[in-house]
Amino acid sequence: MNAEQFRRAGYQAIDRICDYHVTLRDRPVLSQVEPGYFRKVLPSSAPTQGEDFQLIADDYQNTFEGILAELYASSTSNPGFNWSVSPAYTKLEAVVMDWIAQLLGLDESFYNISEVGGGVIQPSASESALVATVAARSRYIHEHPQVAMENLVLYTTTQTHSLGKKAGLDDFALRGDTLKVALEEDMNAGFHPFILIGTVGTTSSGAVDRLDEIADVVSILRVTKHYPFLWLHVDSAWAGVAFVCPEYREAYQLPAINSYVDSFCTSFYKWGPIQFDGSCLWVRHRKHLTDALDVTPVFLRTKYGNALGLGKRFRSLKFWFVLRARGVKGLQKYISDGIKLNTKFAQSIYEPELFSVITKPSLAMTVFGLAPKSSPQLSTPELNILNRAFYARLAARNDIALTQTDLNEVFYIRMVIGAEQTLESDVDRASALMKSEAMVLLKK
């Protein structure tokens, strides 16, 4: 959709919202549909090729890709409590999450239609991790009622957590042996690890935890130590989006996700054509989620089932609009274009023997620093000073926005390519200006 197509669809959206409000008095106050109608009228997967937006618009009665969906979603006062007050909210979300599960190649046990597992849209990846943690803790306490709350341990693998600082990290990813030692230490000390939040594509460096090794360690402990309840949650907020392209599934551990994890999260707003908010969370057993979180008060209990949360926005609408308008092919192109551009960027950075790339380019992200071959004698603290000065020069410019990170006390710069409008010429310009800023700095 280009700007002129957006203008036409936007005017139409405004007109339809006006019509809706003008005719509001003549409409029934309750929805005129029966439970189950949604699955019947919607296809069971996202279209392969993108559809014409007029078709999509016509399917949203009374009332168009990301911005238009948010406009429509905000045009009615729709609390989203439960099926009875907002049937389209609750059902479209269930259908769209199955579309996305297929799109990413997730195992069918995660589909809503399985009626065992299922997917829900959370505001952000943080909320997804929080919901998984609450469900895991609730399950653990239910099964081990004698365990004191402060002996429960949550494992994460970010560089800020002590586990992440241990020696077993390889390319900043968690390995099985590290986990094994940590689990045994903690369990011998009387602690109860109840959840491990693994990461596929960390924000700092793009590291991918070895879920296969992690699953092996957990499986062995399950058998030998009667320890059945370490919940595996995988946070793949930005990298997971790349699963839309089958060629990245193996390298980014999708087979292990499909075989072993209890919950999985990815967020198209981090990388993709869907604006914030809306993080996709799937669980293997929806029961653990509902057991922990269903607190439906009497005034929201209806014959069509209870609320899973209280109020929520109509987030599934933008996923539906975007998936339909782009199709599987359109999303794949979005992702692979970004990866191609980043590969080009990383190659251009290697050339002048000025930079070091910390890990291999990770999808659409390169983490790098100045490490001039002409001064091989520089120590890490000296390189950090040099790189902070380099970053300060780049941050002072108005034509580029980069971010910084700290990996085992080494200062690095992060280059991320995510916007659809980014062209090869932008990447060329970015690497050219980095080289020239580096040269100016090194001359000083």
Added chain:
Amino acid sequence: MNAEQFRRAGYQAIDRICDYHVTLRDRPVLSQVEPGYFRKVLPSSAPTQGEDFQLIADDYQNTFEGILAELYASSTSNPGFNWSVSPAYTKLEAVVMDWIAQLLGLDESFYNISEVGGGVIQPSASESALVATVAARSRYIHEHPQVAMENLVLYTTTQTHSLGKKAGLDDFALRGDTLKVALEEDMNAGFHPFILIGTVGTTSSGAVDRLDEIADVVSILRVTKHYPFLWLHVDSAWAGVAFVCPEYREAYQLPAINSYVDSFCTSFYKWGPIQFDGSCLWVRHRKHLTDALDVTPVFLRTKYGNALGLGKRFRSLKFWFVLRARGVKGLQKYISDGIKLNTKFAQSIYEPELFSVITKPSLAMTVFGLAPKSSPQLSTPELNILNRAFYARLAARNDIALTQTDLNEVFYIRMVIGAEQTLESDVDRASALMKSEAMVLLKK
């Protein structure tokens, strides 16, 4: 703003979004402002009379009441992490929350400009309560590091909690004596109550906890038992909105809120011209919030300060649009019109000697049940059966939407008036159809 005004402003919004995207390449990638610019250019309180929307639209550069704000907010990919990436997000929120604090008559210690307390927008009232609880727990544990986690106790006053079921409830509100007994019992048993979530205007019945009595009990215990840390959070999700009309402040405990509570929440999406989501949370000491929740990762640390949360939507924009378009007078009219209509409804319900009203009408809500004077011998279980049948008849209709509740095992029906479009004739029609459904049922 009527539908035709919305249509014009909507077309304009679409045009501006198109212009923005077409000219994106020529714009600087970072914001061109310095910290502090926002306070300087914005008035320190909401306008008394509503402003013309063209003025408001012109203030949102590149880019109009609730729907239009959401449209604009969704038109840029703005992560809202911190000041550096999204200065307008973080600063408009601080300014608008001070506008609303003034509008409600909150004590100045809650203002952001106080730099001690402050207000933030959370997605919903549940998140506001969660954030307050996390901050209270963090403060408590910090001060009492020896206390075991499972001995911490959270007090709420909803009818579902055991405390709410105790005898001291008066009109379903918590009284000081009840709290005193509960606190002493729990403390003698080795438990540590660390937060009390009081309610001003419960969802079920509109009950108002006696915050003055609660504060007295807590103050005495603070002195006599060296017990300094029971955090008082007041959830006034829907009723608190009525503080925009000064005549309701006394009855709904605003003086006690201003004198005693640690945090206070109200949600204009529950009752008011601002659509979901966006709940207003104020704390007396922002330090407790930041100590508990600031986890800024390295890649988001900037010279302009750290992130308080990670990604967030630009929610303050709709508050800003609505406050400016309606002005204080407009919001006051919205609220007082709803209360007037509900008073009329409650009076019409009393008339035919068919109904009992459970508590006095609460602002814009009436909680009532069938209790025909002609059958004074009916027991509570018999009345419950009658009222469930009555509610089922009403729920089967397409022209009215009501909700149910359960107050100490008595079934009641809730009539809530919140929409701006509701007319006196709608209320007359609602009470007429309730009477006729009741008569038909009673004849059976």
